[in-house]
Amino acid sequence: MNAPDRYERFVVPEGTKKVSYERDTKIVNAASFTVEREDHTIGNILRMQLHRDPNVLFAGYKLPHPLQYKIIVRIQTTSQSSPTQAYSQAIDDLDKELDSLKKGFEDEKTRFEEKLRQGY
Amino acid sequence: MSSSTKVSALDMPDVPMGQLPEHLHLQRTRVVCKADAPIHTEGIQYSGAYASIGVDNSMGPNKFCKSFKTVVVRLTADEIEFDMVGIDASLANAFRRILIAEVPTMAIEKVLVVNNTSVIADEVLAHRLGLVPLNADPRLFEYLSENDTPNERNTIVYKLDVSCKKGGSRVTVKSNQLKWLPNGSELQMTTYDSSAKAKSYTSFSCSQDSLPEFSKKPLGVSFPLELLSDIQNLLLIIYHCHKSYNYEQAIELEAHAVKGMGKVHAKWSPVATAWYRMLPEVVLLKEVKGDDAEKLVKKCPVGVFDIEELGNGDKKAAVVNSRACTLCRECIRGVNEELVELRRAKDHFIFTIESTGAFSPEELFIKAVTILEEKCDRVISELS
Numbered sequence: 001m002n003a004p005d006r007y008e009r010f011v012v013p014e015g016t017k018k019v020s021y022e023r024d025t026k027i028v029n030a031a032s033f034t035v036e037r038e039d040h041t042i043g044n045i046l047r048m049q050l051h052r053d054p055n056v057l058f059a060g061y062k063l064p065h066p067l068q069y070k071i072i073v074r075i076q077t078t079s080q081s082s083p084t085q086a087y088s089q090a091i092d093d094l095d096k097e098l099d100s101l102k103k104g105f106e107d108e109k110t111r112f113e114e115k116l117r118q119g120y
Numbered sequence: 121m122s123s124s125t126k127v128s129a130l131d132m133p134d135v136p137m138g139q140l141p142e143h144l145h146l147q148r149t150r151v152v153c154k155a156d157a158p159i160h161t162e163g164i165q166y167s168g169a170y171a172s173i174g175v176d177n178s179m180g181p182n183k184f185c186k187s188f189k190t191v192v193v194r195l196t197a198d199e200i201e202f203d204m205v206g207i208d209a210s211l212a213n214a215f216r217r218i219l220i221a222e223v224p225t226m227a228i229e230k231v232l233v234v235n236n237t238s239v240i241a242d243e244v245l246a247h248r249l250g251l252v253p254l255n256a257d258p259r260l261f262e263y264l265s266e267n268d269t270p271n272e273r274n275t276i277v278y279k280l281d282v283s284c285k286k287g288g289s290r291v292t293v294k295s296n297q298l299k300w301l302p303n304g305s306e307l308q309m310t311t312y313d314s315s316a317k318a319k320s321y322t323s324f325s326c327s328q329d330s331l332p333e334f335s336k337k338p339l340g341v342s343f344p345l346e347l348l349s350d351i352q353n354l355l356l357i358i359y360h361c362h363k364s365y366n367y368e369q370a371i372e373l374e375a376h377a378v379k380g381m382g383k384v385h386a387k388w389s390p391v392a393t394a395w396y397r398m399l400p401e402v403v404l405l406k407e408v409k410g411d412d413a414e415k416l417v418k419k420c421p422v423g424v425f426d427i428e429e430l431g432n433g434d435k436k437a438a439v440v441n442s443r444a445c446t447l448c449r450e451c452i453r454g455v456n457e458e459l460v461e462l463r464r465a466k467d468h469f470i471f472t473i474e475s476t477g478a479f480s481p482e483e484l485f486i487k488a489v490t491i492l493e494e495k496c497d498r499v500i501s502e503l504s
Binding site for chain 2: 010019040041044088100
């Protein structure tokens with residue numbers, strides 16, 4: 001009865017921004033990013049990539065409620081970097097990694113199909 | 121690597137600079153599956169984790185590209201099994217989630233029932249029809265939203281027309297009896313304005329089979345009767361018309377299929393299922409000889425161990441097929457001393473993808489990577 005429509009899991013409603021940013025008032029170089037209509041699929045990956053950044057002191061994500069389809073990513077960095085910079089860098093690195101992953105898989109697939117064809 | 125004996129740090133063997141000592145390497149790269157629970161499950165991502173001993177744990181995109189490897193083990197028309205080495209568990213899980221829920225497919229959404237005098241209720245039949253996998257490429261179609269009119273670019277129309285005469289033999293209705301109507305809906309919508317031309321439920325401006333993409337491969341259901349002799353692959357919609365029923369049973373309906381994602385309803389999932397497991401590593405901690413070796417080999421249900429003959433009639437157990445280990449833990453259950461250690465490699469994933477027919481399995485994975493890339497772009501581009 002109170003369950004939201006299933007398409008709300010990925011359709012961002014009019015007026016709300018997909019990503020919003022809130023600086024932490026009490027701690028320097030810390031911020032929370034609220035990403036609408038996303039879940040563990042992107043949240044866990046982003047958190048993992050942020051952990052690899054040596055300038056990041058704290059990185060974590062959570063889903064405040066399973067029926068509210070958004071994630072909150074909290075980042076704290078050293079003074080060398082800023083949370084937005086760390087976030088952008090993490091996504092850029094991810095893009096590069098996914099590109100090479102896709103290319104690696106396509107190469108391996110053609111190699112395997114060649115091998116199959118020659119095996120007969 | 122026996123953890124029960126404690127070794128003083130001063131007595132540990134020297135490791136060359138830049139390498140981790142044995143026990144730390146184990147902790148970083150392997151999950152050890154003990155009898156009650158696994159340990160070392162968390163991934164150590166921080167680049168300065170081992171800075172105090174001078175080991176660099178960083179992983180940038182260049183290092184990733186160099187260390188990433190993928191090997192295809194098996195590839196058939198419906199299934200693929202491949203290994204990916206060098207990725208993290210979060211990436212593997214993301215691919216699994218996207219394959220199950222976010223790759224779009226076509227599935228029946230609206231069922232217009234003209235006549236249903238069978239024993240199955242309308243809604244039960246419609247539900248079952250929705251779950252039938254369709255052999256249509258969703259890349260050729262657009263999404264249909266509430267305000268759009270159904271046309272040849274966003275809908276596929278199927279018709280089912282079966283009946284069973286009174287006293288006739290039992291008729292089985294299978295999914296391949298759904299006939300594709302390339303010209304759109306044949307049913308007329310009732311209008312109160314009798315002078316207006318009768319409208320049908322879909323407005324196809326041209327027949328779907330005149331479009332070049334569709335004429336190459338007629339849109340049918342995934343597993344038709346004629347092509348497969350394997351009975352399990354046929355989708356039974358209903359059994360109907362038992363001889364004892366004294367009336368004619370008929371089903372006449374039209375089904376409209378639209379594009380959707382598994383996130384909205386599981387009928388739009390393109391995979392039968394997709395899963396991954398980590399590469400198992402089975403290690404014998406002690407030498408197991410003679411009768412104990414025989415017992416150990418017998419315990420394992422999948423044949424991870426085998427007997428190795430030593431020269432003089434002596435036998436010992438050896439690990440021959442650790443990849444088959446299913447973690448049933450029979451080899452470590454109830455023994456007093458630890459003979460075997462079960463481990464999993466944290467960065468080596470064995471993926472299996474079973475497709476339902478709309479896409480081929482390797483295309484599915486490539487589509488999943490593309491969708492993840494699009495997600496990443498959306499998450500960054502909308503940051504003001």
